[in-house]
Amino acid sequence: MAITRKGSAKWSGGLKDGKGQIFTESGALDGHPYGFAMRFEGVKGTNPEELIGAAHAGCFSMALSNILGQAGYTADSLEATSAVDLEQADGGFVIPRVKLTLKASIPGIDEAEFQKLAAEAKAGCPVSKLLNAEITLDAALV
Numbered sequence: 001m002a003i004t005r006k007g008s009a010k011w012s013g014g015l016k017d018g019k020g021q022i023f024t025e026s027g028a029l030d031g032h033p034y035g036f037a038m039r040f041e042g043v044k045g046t047n048p049e050e051l052i053g054a055a056h057a058g059c060f061s062m063a064l065s066n067i068l069g070q071a072g073y074t075a076d077s078l079e080a081t082s083a084v085d086l087e088q089a090d091g092g093f094v095i096p097r098v099k100l101t102l103k104a105s106i107p108g109i110d111e112a113e114f115q116k117l118a119a120e121a122k123a124g125c126p127v128s129k130l131l132n133a134e135i136t137l138d139a140a141l142v
Helices: 036-040 048-070 111-124 126-130
Strands: 007-012 019-024 030-034 077-084 087-089 092-094 097-105 134-141
Touching (some): 048 077, 048 126, 097 111
Parallel strands (some): 097 134
């Protein structure tokens, strides 16, 4: 049985002068603005890559929590960041790389076990599987 979640976007105008709004079924984003300047010129606001990064970090954290639990560990804290690179390539833009960074506090785990379980979580995270990009992981116990 599939679990379906929906996100949607509205756009009006041209690429550079247009404006968009992003919505999520849950209402977490309800008409949140996005646009060219927010994506390519550093103007404050959101963009698709930032949203992918947030979804990836959240998915990875949940996957790792699950794997840790199966191994008998409970994290005090998992702080994940997913940095999504957008680059111009032949024929348009691509996302060639994503870098996951993790700071974790997990009582009783050693470094080797931590790295092994974090790598399993990266490989098993549904959002990691969705991305057709090189995904690196920099995980540190704190």
